[in-house]
Amino acid sequence: MKFLETLLNGLSSGSTYAMIALGYTMVYGIAKMLNFAHGDVIMVGGYTLFVTAMTMGMHPLVALLLAVICCAILGVTIEKLAYKPLRGASPLAVLITAIGMSYLLQSMAQMIFGSADRMVRLFDLGKINIGSFRISAYTVVTLSCSAVIMVALSLFVKYTRIGRAMIAVSEDKAAAQLMGINVNFIITITFAIGSALAAFAGFFMVLKSPPVNSTLGAMPGIKAFTAAVIGGIGSIPGAMLGGILMGVVESFAQTSPVIAPFTVAIEFSILIVILLVRPSGILGKKRREKV
Amino acid sequence: MKKVLAITMAALMVAAMFAGCTPAGTAGGNAKNTEFVIGMSGPLTGGAAVYGVAVKNAAQMAVDEINAAGGLNGVNFKLIATDDQHDATKVATNYANLMNQGMQVSLGTVTTAPGLEFKPLAKEDNVFFLTPSASGDKIPEFDNGFQMCFADGNQGAVAADYVNNAGLTKIGVFYKSDDSYSNGIYKQFKENLDADIEVVETSFTEATSTDFATQISQLKECPFIFMPIYYQPAAVFMEQAKNEVPAGVTYYGCDGFDGLAGQLDLTTIPQEVSMLSHFDATATEGKAAEFVKKYTEKFGAETLNQFGASAYDCVYAIYGAMKELIDEGKEVTPQTTASDLCDMLKAKFTGGYTLAEGATGANIKWNADGTVAKGAVKYNLK
Numbered sequence: 001m002k003f004l005e006t007l008l009n010g011l012s013s014g015s016t017y018a019m020i021a022l023g024y025t026m027v028y029g030i031a032k033m034l035n036f037a038h039g040d041v042i043m044v045g046g047y048t049l050f051v052t053a054m055t056m057g058m059h060p061l062v063a064l065l066l067a068v069i070c071c072a073i074l075g076v077t078i079e080k081l082a083y084k085p086l087r088g089a090s091p092l093a094v095l096i097t098a099i100g101m102s103y104l105l106q107s108m109a110q111m112i113f114g115s116a117d118r119m120v121r122l123f124d125l126g127k128i129n130i131g132s133f134r135i136s137a138y139t140v141v142t143l144s145c146s147a148v149i150m151v152a153l154s155l156f157v158k159y160t161r162i163g164r165a166m167i168a169v170s171e172d173k174a175a176a177q178l179m180g181i182n183v184n185f186i187i188t189i190t191f192a193i194g195s196a197l198a199a200f201a202g203f204f205m206v207l208k209s210p211p212v213n214s215t216l217g218a219m220p221g222i223k224a225f226t227a228a229v230i231g232g233i234g235s236i237p238g239a240m241l242g243g244i245l246m247g248v249v250e251s252f253a254q255t256s257p258v259i260a261p262f263t264v265a266i267e268f269s270i271l272i273v274i275l276l277v278r279p280s281g282i283l284g285k286k287r288r289e290k291v
Numbered sequence: 292m293k294k295v296l297a298i299t300m301a302a303l304m305v306a307a308m309f310a311g312c313t314p315a316g317t318a319g320g321n322a323k324n325t326e327f328v329i330g331m332s333g334p335l336t337g338g339a340a341v342y343g344v345a346v347k348n349a350a351q352m353a354v355d356e357i358n359a360a361g362g363l364n365g366v367n368f369k370l371i372a373t374d375d376q377h378d379a380t381k382v383a384t385n386y387a388n389l390m391n392q393g394m395q396v397s398l399g400t401v402t403t404a405p406g407l408e409f410k411p412l413a414k415e416d417n418v419f420f421l422t423p424s425a426s427g428d429k430i431p432e433f434d435n436g437f438q439m440c441f442a443d444g445n446q447g448a449v450a451a452d453y454v455n456n457a458g459l460t461k462i463g464v465f466y467k468s469d470d471s472y473s474n475g476i477y478k479q480f481k482e483n484l485d486a487d488i489e490v491v492e493t494s495f496t497e498a499t500s501t502d503f504a505t506q507i508s509q510l511k512e513c514p515f516i517f518m519p520i521y522y523q524p525a526a527v528f529m530e531q532a533k534n535e536v537p538a539g540v541t542y543y544g545c546d547g548f549d550g551l552a553g554q555l556d557l558t559t560i561p562q563e564v565s566m567l568s569h570f571d572a573t574a575t576e577g578k579a580a581e582f583v584k585k586y587t588e589k590f591g592a593e594t595l596n597q598f599g600a601s602a603y604d605c606v607y608a609i610y611g612a613m614k615e616l617i618d619e620g621k622e623v624t625p626q627t628t629a630s631d632l633c634d635m636l637k638a639k640f641t642g643g644y645t646l647a648e649g650a651t652g653a654n655i656k657w658n659a660d661g662t663v664a665k666g667a668v669k670y671n672l673k
Binding site: 002005006009010012013117119124126127136139205208209210211219223250251252254255257260261263264 | 468469492493494495496497498499501502504505506508509523526527530531534535554555
């Protein structure tokens with residue numbers, strides 16, 4: 001019973017990581033860049049929920065919708081302002097810009113909202129009883145929501161015109177452009193979708209733990225990035241798998257009093273092990289380096 | 292003209308320099324005392340005034356009671372309270388004033404930061420002080436300093452002592468493994484806990500401080516959960532656990548729980564939220580209840596807190612020790628110098644002197660290092 005509970009807790013936090021990891025992996029796959037400001041988009045989502053649901057008293061679901069829109073717009077704006085001018089620049093320049101963007105967002109949030117925690121209390125979800133087994137409604141909600149979102153995303157990528165264009169751009173940007181695909185538009189769409197997913201992740205996070213502060217997204221962002229690399233960066237199913245794996249490992253590591261203090265170290269060690277065995281991640285494509 | 296001004300300024304500065312000094316050797320102008328003089332420094336105004344006022348009120352109440360009952364051998368006590376506004380820079384002046392007014396024994400300071408300034412001054416003149424509430428570990432560093440409250444670094448041992456005596460067979464622990472405050476208290480707690488109490492140990496780190504689902508499922512069968520952590524993660528834990536952990540469970544924290552009520556509405560938490568303390572304002576019997584009744588009748592409930600209760604006990608502890616000294620045939624009069632009195636009181640307090648019953652505990656004794664040895668109580672936060 002304990003085992004099942006720990007597993008479910010792990011799946012639930014893992015699905016939040018997966019949601020964030022999707023943003024990393026999609027942007028990497030298509031724009032070939034690591035968007036380190038992605039974690040901070042979650043934080044902006046958290047503050048949007050604070051302003052809409054707590055200050056203005058909107059219904060939590062309306063607030064969620066606004067947070068999703070806000071984050072999508074923010075993601076697109078970041079891409080247009082900071083990353084687009086650097087297209088074609090060295091990957092290192094883009095990376096540093098992304099890190100700078102992350103600090104900019106954090107500092108701006110701190111200037112606007114201060115450094116004290118803001119409380120976002122949306123729903124009191126309570127418990128669900130299945131026979132003698134009690135499971136928290138939060139777990140059910142996050143798991144089912146993220147399953148729906150992930151399936152929808154997979155279908156979108158596979159069967160819509162824009163989705164297929166995304167795959168094409170990720171496989172060969174130049175060839176896709178020659179085939180008449182508007183690469184800039186596809187990149188914009190990718191940032192919008194990734195940031196919208198970050199808003200969902202932010203929603204799940206405040207649903208579990210109400211305090212929102214300027215570094216809300218920093219640690220989950222890094223963990224999700226690690227998850228994306230474990231799963232094979234650029235691969236959508238890989239990000240899901242990596243995220244879930246992170247969550248489950250975290251949950252089980254915390255059950256042992258001896259191992260618990262090293263939980264985060266263990267999570268990141270998985271990355272090293274995976275990269276030693278499969279350098280391109282669990283589901284990553286093997287690429288032959290041409291000399 | 293300029294020259295005259297310069298000389299005047301220089302003269303003023305020299306005068307000011309001397310004004311700041313207490314003439315050495317005449318420590319305690321108590322030759323003209325007609326009463327035993329107890330001195331203290333505390334925040335009587337400013338942001339921390341609620342603590343200083345509580346200490347002053349309660350100490351004065353104890354002094355009045357003692358005097359009404361005939362004082363010590365017919366000699367009355369007198370309390371002199373000076374205001375430091377919880378500002379360490381005001382302490383030296385306060386101390387000099389107290390000494391000039393004949394202070395023989397002291398309650399030290401109410402808060403820790405000013406206490407660290409007070410400590411070396413009192414050491415230099417060898418003045419005995421028993422602070423009601425300055426809980427810093429360094430406060431009783433010198434041999435003349437004693438505490439009535441638990442020292443910050445002793446909370447682990449005191450909490451373990453409470454658990455050992457509470458008749459529990461299984462407890463849960465929830466601590467932050469990458470935080471020195473939490474680690475320190477938990478380590479000491481573990482060392483002092485009875486071996487036959489089963490412990491379910493869980494922990495978290497800064498990087499995992501938002502999602503406690505796993506820890507909660509580990510802990511939910513424990514009737515008592517010890518949480519030596521600060522209030523922010525404690526509030527997150529309590530909110531996430533409110534539907535998971537049975538309502539009868541007790542959360543027990545240390546001073547890190549101060550401020551918890553500002554972080555979340557405790558009435559929405561079905562479990563019992565409590566913290567380590569030496570005073571229970573909700574007590575219905577014993578000396579604590581008696582103190583609460585007398586204090587609220589006199590000063591109202593607004594400043595009723597553990598600081599006052601502790602100060603009340605301090606005055607009685609000093610009175611009791613001086614009474615024992617007189618009974619032993621020692622000469623203790625209002626003319627006894629602070630230093631002579633200090634030597635006698637030090638020997639008493641480190642020699643097994645006991646305050647049999649106080650508002651903050653029974654059988655209160657002191658360790659050789661000046662820290663207090665008494666039982667902790669569980670103080671309910673709601």
